[in-house]
Every structure is written in structure tokens, then in C-alpha cells.
Amino acid sequence: MYSIGYDLGSSSIKVAIVEVSTGKKIVSLHEPNGEMEILALKKNWAEQNPELWWKYICNATNRAIKSANIDASKIVNIGISYQMHGLVLLDIDGNALRNCIIWCDSRAVEIGEKAFNDLGKSHCAERLLNSPGNFTASKLKWVKENEPEVYNKIHKFILPGDYIAYKLTGDIVTTKNGLSEGILWDYKNDSIAHKLLDYYEIDKELVPPIVDNFTNQGLVNSNASEKTGLPKGIPVTYRSGDQPNNAMSLNVFRPGEVAATGGTSGVVYAVTDNLEPKEVSRVNHFAHVNSTENELVVGRLLNINGAGIQYKWLRNHSVENSYENMNRKASKISTGSDGVVVIPFGNGAERMLDNRNIGTHFCNLNLNLHNNGHLYRAALEGIAFSFVYGMEILKNDKTVINVIRAGNDNLFRSEIFANTVATLIGHEIEIYNTTGAIGAARAANLSDGNFDAFGQSITKNDHVMTYIPLKNNEPYKDAYLNWKRELENILKHK
Structure with missing residues (x-):
């Protein structure tokens, strides 16, 4: 039996297949051959098209299965690692409303700094363990202020890894760890950061349901199975931002x-x-x-x-x-x-x-x-x-x-x-x-x-x-x- 893992970076999609019983690597490769495009429409901006991620996931998965020379039906589960702090916006039909604002985009720095000053260092340190900074929550506030026509169509906002899991399963969910990396988690209350969302005037209904890191997070659907070559019905059982995942890998x-x-x-x-x-x-x-x-x-x-x-x-x-x-x-x-x-x-x-x-x-x-x-x-x-x-x-x-x-x-x-x-x-x-x-x-x-x-x-x-x-x-x-x-x-x- 085998497991497949994805690592969604800003330069490429990495895919690996390992043997379940030993953890031995069977194959590891990446897509595309060069580097993925990062769009810089303005100074200090950085965006990527989520649909391109999905295209490369599909290409890389098919290549990996073929290269490993294994029976795809013996792949039993999926793990996902991804570039942190990105903002993907989905409409009611599950379509991306705009490009993802990725981790190295700096447009929301001033928004985060103002929130830090207004909410106070003690609140941010005790509850968020961070300044709101230039992270996912602040990027979402930027969209609300600068692209209200986009904001008003949002059904859910998610992180890059949540998007890959959604494309595989059709389920829109996130994790506590993912929300923490977006500065959207209140550690003291062990809950969504309600005060920050209220301050940013962000509707809490836009936050997806929360699942654990290590659990059944959804099953591969027919469409994803057809495009990737993965067996229908196998679960996504792990997801994490790239740096926590890198630490765990070490x-x-x-x-x-x-x-x-x-x-x-x-x-x-x-x-x-x-x-x-x-x-x-x-x-x-x-x-x-x-x-x-x-x-x-x-x-x-x-x-x-x-x-x-x-x-x-x-x-x-x-x-x-x-x-x-x-x-x-x-x-x-x-x-x-x-x-x-x-x-x-x-x-x-x-x-x-x-x-x-x-x-x-x-x-x-x-x-x-x-x-x-x-x-x-x-x-x-x-x-x-x-x-x-x-x-x-x-x-x-x-x-x-x-x-x-x-x-x-x-x-x-x-x-x-x-x-x-x-x-x-x-x-x-x-x-x-x-x-x-x-x-x-x-x-x-x-x-x-x-x-x-x-x-x-x-x-x-x-x-x-x-x-x-x-x-x-x-x-x-x-x-x-x-x-x-x-x-x-x-x-x-x-």
C-alpha cells in the first residue's frame, strides 16, 4: 500500500509516493519543469492563479503514478503541505473569485500595523501570539477595502492547501493550524479570533468548517479521480503549512x-x-x-x-x-x-x-x-x-x-x-x-x-x-x- 504527498510551493508543486509500511520513497517529482509564474501587477504584490496549481497537481500525480510503476488502486491516502499565509476566495459555486494573494505579497502591511496599534500589543500577544501583520486576515481586509465587488461574492475564504483539498474532495474545510497561520486564531479562548474579525468587519460566516490535522478530511471525488488518476474514495488524512510540515518531516x-x-x-x-x-x-x-x-x-x-x-x-x-x-x-x-x-x-x-x-x-x-x-x-x-x-x-x-x-x-x-x-x-x-x-x-x-x-x-x-x-x-x-x-x-x- 502507498501514500501520496503534495507540497504546494510558490515555485513548483512537489509530489511524492511512499510505501505505507516503511515510509520508503518510491518516487518524487515536481511540476512544472521551470518555475510557476508569480504575478506582480503592482509593486510589492505577488499573486498566483489557483487553477494553475490544480493543473500541475493533476499533471504531477499522473506522472508520479506512471513513474512509480505501481497499481494506483493501492494508493490509500493523501497528505498535503502548502505555502502558508495565502488567501484564496471562493464563490458559492466553489470557483476562485480572483488570484490567490500569496505569502510574499506585501500590500497589507499597513493594515496589519494599524490593527496591531489599535488592538494593542497585550491583546495581540496574549490571544493571537502575533501581530496581525501582513497575513491572511489582513489580506482579506485589503480585499474588503479595495475590491468590495469581489468581497461581496465570497462564500468562503481558504488557504492554498485548503484549495487543493477542496479540488480533490469537493469539501471546503480548513484547520486550526491553518487559521493560526493566517492570524485568525485566539489561543486564549481556543477559538476563531472573533475580536480581530470584528475589528476588520469580516463576516464570521466566511470562515470554513474546521477539521483536525490528522483525520479524514474528505474523500477523492469522481472528477478529481478522473483528472489525477487517484482512486475514487480515498481520504485526505493530513494537511499543514509548509514550515510546520517541514519541521515534522525533520x-x-x-x-x-x-x-x-x-x-x-x-x-x-x-x-x-x-x-x-x-x-x-x-x-x-x-x-x-x-x-x-x-x-x-x-x-x-x-x-x-x-x-x-x-x-x-x-x-x-x-x-x-x-x-x-x-x-x-x-x-x-x-x-x-x-x-x-x-x-x-x-x-x-x-x-x-x-x-x-x-x-x-x-x-x-x-x-x-x-x-x-x-x-x-x-x-x-x-x-x-x-x-x-x-x-x-x-x-x-x-x-x-x-x-x-x-x-x-x-x-x-x-x-x-x-x-x-x-x-x-x-x-x-x-x-x-x-x-x-x-x-x-x-x-x-x-x-x-x-x-x-x-x-x-x-x-x-x-x-x-x-x-x-x-x-x-x-x-x-x-x-x-x-x-x-x-x-x-x-x-x-x-
Whole structure:
């Protein structure tokens, strides 16, 4: 028997099929071959067409079944992971009313900041564990204010993963975890955030019914079966936002355990049971996958927009044709890049910088001394330093960090990046060979709630290597302080 998992990102749809009894990966692939289009109709906007997601889901599912060379009737359940904070609006017939406003769209920043000031920090910290910020609730308020003709047609608003589940089953439902990531959950009352919805003048009837993360959330209908090749009647048994799902995929369930992601954006996701955060704007808090009414477990998430996209930009605008070539040149440059500093925040507003948009900066270039190898190393170091800077914010808010785990992909394949982070924070970084889609497929079978056994299997089967902090850390400390001085100088004058 097999499970299938989906990971809906902003660049592609990943699909994985795993064996139920062992969790072994049978096949993993993605759609499309290139990257999905992100529409930027205005400055700081970012949208995607949900129908394209469904098209790629169907294509990828058919390809995966064929590539795995299995009997599709032996696929027994489905897990879904998805890009967080997006806003999908459905009419009474279940059609999307507009493009999804996705996670990296910044149009609702001012709406969220005003709500934070009007509702008060104490209310937001005690009940929402977050500032309303630029999240789903604030995006919905933006639609109400700027597109009333669309708002008036809304039957339900949902998150991106809810949309995929809806297309598979025909059932419009969401999860408590999903609502928490949209800043739509009141932790103190363990209910929908009524006060925030009242403040935004949003009709509570627009909130979908709520289901648990690990339960039967609907059955594949005839239309979806025909288009995907999946058996009719199998259940969706798991859904989660991509960062909680990534943490779960890395066996991160307990306070002190941290999951890190170094893709287009960077994420540090620390599990905690501390429900009294001081940082509610620069750091965000979402119900973790194993959180229950009796035992709240929260993922404390620090996001860095300007991470892998900075290194990708350099690749796309240099003579190198691969990250491997860039890494090789960077490795020939000494720690600290001979004074070159890259401030990698060129991908929109940065939450950990109080939603300021300071852009990318290349500092201290000497045209007679430095070459492209210096730029490559300084970029890797600059991204690593931004992770360290973020972890300092987490630690100052009494976040316990005992171990860091990351997937064997993207930035963590770079020894310069991973060694820099490990050495400066003084913690080992464990690397695992898994993906969000594989994790979602495995989680589809977690209905028994045995997270310990689930995690032990990951540790046993998926561990690749561990980066250990380097003993000679002085060059790294000096380079970080130099980078930090440049950042603080930019922040002072921006």
C-alpha cells in the first residue's frame, strides 16, 4: 500500500509516493519543469492563479503514478503541505473569485500595523501570539477595502492547501493550524479570533468548517479521480503549512528542537511551549502539527525573505552556470571575504527588520582586489549571518535551541553556509535526506498520533551528516561583527 504527498510551493508543486509500511520513497517529482509564474501587477504584490496549481497537481500525480510503476488502486491516502499565509476566495459555486494573494505579497502591511496599534500589543500577544501583520486576515481586509465587488461574492475564504483539498474532495474545510497561520486564531479562548474579525468587519460566516490535522478530511471525488488518476474514495488524512510540515518531516516536535530551511527564503522554526512571547511582530507563532487543545505546542517562526534568492540572483547574472562552480570559487576565498559584505535583503519587506524593505547592498568592494569568488562567498556568508541575526532575536525572547535540523538541499548543501551558521550559533546542524512532499505522504498515516515512532524512523533512515561548530571561530565572529555593523548603519539611515 502507498501514500501520496503534495507540497504546494510558490515555485513548483512537489509530489511524492511512499510505501505505507516503511515510509520508503518510491518516487518524487515536481511540476512544472521551470518555475510557476508569480504575478506582480503592482509593486510589492505577488499573486498566483489557483487553477494553475490544480493543473500541475493533476499533471504531477499522473506522472508520479506512471513513474512509480505501481497499481494506483493501492494508493490509500493523501497528505498535503502548502505555502502558508495565502488567501484564496471562493464563490458559492466553489470557483476562485480572483488570484490567490500569496505569502510574499506585501500590500497589507499597513493594515496589519494599524490593527496591531489599535488592538494593542497585550491583546495581540496574549490571544493571537502575533501581530496581525501582513497575513491572511489582513489580506482579506485589503480585499474588503479595495475590491468590495469581489468581497461581496465570497462564500468562503481558504488557504492554498485548503484549495487543493477542496479540488480533490469537493469539501471546503480548513484547520486550526491553518487559521493560526493566517492570524485568525485566539489561543486564549481556543477559538476563531472573533475580536480581530470584528475589528476588520469580516463576516464570521466566511470562515470554513474546521477539521483536525490528522483525520479524514474528505474523500477523492469522481472528477478529481478522473483528472489525477487517484482512486475514487480515498481520504485526505493530513494537511499543514509548509514550515510546520517541514519541521515534522525533520523530526522536530519538541521544545528545543529547531528546523531550518534555506530555499528562496530562509526560515528558522523553533518548537516551544512558551505561550508568552515578547516578540510578536518580528517573530511569528503558529500552532504546530502536534498541538492539541490539552497540550499547546507552538512553532516560533522567523522568516528571512532575502535568502537563497540572493544567491540565485548572483548565479543568473554571472558567468557561472551552476551553484557548484560558484561554491568552488567561494571556497578559495578566506573567511570574511577579505572585507566584502553582502546585505541580502532584496526580496521585499523583512519581518525581522520590523517590515522594513532595505534592499540588497554590496559593501566594501575593491575593484583592484576582489573578484567574483569574493562576491559568491560574501553572499553565502551574508545569508548565513542573516540566519544568525535572526537566531539572536529568538534567543533574546527566551527561545531554547538544543538542536537544529535541515533538509539536504538548497543552501545547506553549501559547506560555507552551513559551517558559518553552526560555528556562530554554537550548535550542531543535522542534515536529513527528506522533502516536504515525502513528509506529507508519510504524515498521511499518522492518525494514531505516535510522533515518537514517526521521528525515530526519520532519525534512523534519513540522517545524512552533521555539521559541527568549528573550534577556530574567531574569523567567523569578526566577519559577523563586520556584517552587523554594515547592516546597522544601513538601518540607521534608511
